[in-house]
Amino acid sequence: MSIFNENSKVIVIGDRDGIPGPAMEECIKTTPAEVIFSATECFV
């Protein structure tokens, strides 16, 4: 079973030194889920 369905609301917490938010958003666009918040954190 997929981790996303049409009711899924996704919070994206990206990392500038890992995987940035927009990259994960592009992937989620290929699922029925909806992104409700996206940020890319930076620890520097």
Add this chain to the structure above:
Amino acid sequence: MDLENQKRVKDLAEKYGAENVVVLIGGGEAESAGLAAETVTAGDPTFAGPLAGVPLGLKVYHAVEQEFKDAVDAEVYDDQIGMMEMVLDVDAIVEEVGSMRKAHTKY
């Protein structure tokens, strides 16, 4: 996880219902990814932010976990994340985030 984002997560879980929310993290190190996963499931372990003592129990995955890869289009995943997947310590990240999810997710 920074304090402003903790507040956003808390507010959004209340607004949309914690059972519907999935948190997707992209932390570059296993330790920071594990801390983020712990924060949105068991509560802020540093007791500094709005999620201190607030065990939301949300579903949480890291972008390099197989569950996420299986859920999205493989070609888009390769374009967007494939490169970083090669340089990150995937095994350590999967272990940290997966153990937090198994221990603390309620949904």
